[in-house]
Amino acid sequence: MRPALLPAAPAAKDVPNYRVRVRILSVQGKAPAPTQQFDFSLTGNPQGARFSGPAWSNWIPSTRAGIDQILATYNNANNPFWQVTTGLSVTPVAVAPFPSVKLQVQSAIEGGEVSTTPAELFGPTVGLILWQSADKKIHIDTYTGHGRRVYDQALKAAFLPENQRPKKILFGERYIGSDNDVLSWHEGIKRLCGIGFNTLHPVPAALTSTVRAAGIRKIWGAVYNPPGYAFNFTPQRHTEFVKFVQDQIAPQLASGWTKEEIGFWVTSDEPGWYYPARYDEFNKDPAALAAFHSYLRARGLTPAALGKSDWNQVELIGRQQYRDLPSRRLFYWSNRFLPWASARFFGEVAKAYEEVIRPKVPVLVNFNNFMGLAYQPGPVGNNNQGSNPNAAMGQHDWLEFGRERGTTAIATEDWFGDDMAPQWSFYASRLRAASELGQVGMGALVIPRVSGQRPAGMAQKLLA
Known part of the structure; x- marks a missing residue:
């Protein structure tokens, strides 16, 4: 049974138009040169954008066809709640392998809120989510921003002081990150540690230090x-x-x-x-x-x-x-x-x-x-x-x-x-x-x- 305060999954007509832009803060710890180029795209819009240096990119808007497409894909098609997950991609041009990229993501609902959230990438993708709160207001943010605004508040009362967390019994959990943002992984895993989990299913190799920093000391498979x-x-x-x-x-x-x-x-x-x-x-x-x-x-x-x-x-x-x-x-x-x-x-x-x-x-x-x-x-x-x-x-x-x-x-x-x-x-x-x-x-x-x-x-x- 769905809890009464959680609204049902949205129809495409109920999902508002939105737009997103990004700004690069650093690449491998250094500010980008004014001429360094990046490709930026938004899921559901075939028209990407190329931008240069540390300035904000152009806004990329959603499309109605793109929203239809997104709602038909996993996990939106399987989610009974008013949430729409999507994403964006940022890639340095002519750079391989993918470097560490710090950026800001600004997302805006048409006629509604604007969110600005940092990201630290080990790959090109940043998760983006629209959700409806109990007051029927629709919000937009990255997965990192959503975690800070929703999960931190929801789990606050359940967090255990570090000296009270389980030590002798192994409590295993799996964190399934859906983007390449180190912040969303680190903060999500840290929340699991806060409610008592101490053993984690393996995550991508690039995130081992992130997992350790969040408080995990053992892994399970x-x-x-x-x-x-x-x-x-x-x-x-x-x-x-x-x-x-x-x-x-x-x-x-x-x-x-x-x-x-x-x-x-x-x-x-x-x-x-x-x-x-x-x-x-x-x-x-x-x-x-x-x-x-x-x-x-x-x-x-x-x-x-x-x-x-x-x-x-x-x-x-x-x-x-x-x-x-x-x-x-x-x-x-x-x-x-x-x-x-x-x-x-x-x-x-x-x-x-x-x-x-x-x-x-x-x-x-x-x-x-x-x-x-x-x-x-x-x-x-x-x-x-x-x-x-x-x-x-x-x-x-x-x-x-x-x-x-x-x-x-x-x-x-x-x-x-x-x-x-x-x-x-x-x-x-x-x-x-x-x-x-x-x-x-x-x-x-x-x-x-x-x-x-x-x-x-x-x-x-x-x-x-």
Whole structure:
């Protein structure tokens, strides 16, 4: 539900005309020469401008066609609030690579306010935003100016004194900057630090010093899945995992961060798998079948106990393929094997992270809300074989995952509102129990976008 004070997204006819101009203050720390030239353009207007030296450029106006174009693009097309994001570009002529450029940006609503805001560029773009306040007045400014005028005020009461900010628990966040203005990045990240975040997802290499200056001391990273997704039986998998981790962290090391400054890494998001596709895949893979047979032997099982005359006949089966006690036993162990094998797989990936980065580095596998249900029969989720009588979905048994040391920080996420905040007490209890079985840590992915209905909703989730 949209809060009552936030107006709905604007139609094109409700977006006023506006205009923008810029003035260069310095290039690489030196005032521009009177003859030094710059190209200036405004998104949505194909007519750019070239200007010289430290004087103001000519004004570039918006166009109605340009406003239509801007409203149809991301993220305006997905934003339910009265905000219009756009931008401008300033480029020194015949200069490469892009130098550090300090400038002023002056933006004006037709018949309305004029804003003048500084920018410090490491690339050509400056974000520009129009927004409507609760009094229906329309404003315009750069992203930096908007942050100073809106977010600084909104977050003022939530800022923590530096000596009260978290030190022992890592709170990670991601700052997605949308322009090349150092000021908007630095001040945005500083706001995150002010409300308690201390670990940041990597940003462009040119901004490492900016991130450090804002107060961030550690970084975190994430990938959707490691090589193999949820299973890997190849003999060379350890070498593959090590190279995968090295490739993951190489850009951060090149950006000036050290291995000791890597706070944590999310190595898989919501892993799960579908049956009967996995049965078919494993039954055709000699390495997977060999692992399955070894798993069964370690539990004292024989082909005869599973209704077969030798191991060559023992394959994974689904819920409509057993007819008697031995085949029922084979069905049970088929579907215990997969989550176990996946837990072992993720454990090997975690060991590769520890080998490359450092022992016990927090490596998270995000379970989502499956709550440790290792097997869900029927056409669950997006199974493309949902009509198959053996259709089902498999996930990890959280406690088994912990027992097998599937990772070094067992974690899940939430996608529920503040009315269900106590659910985190249940999640935390299960995660803690699983982490104790493997003598590892635990983590949580708390989703802000589904919170905010109650003043203490996020706090209640975090405190659990």
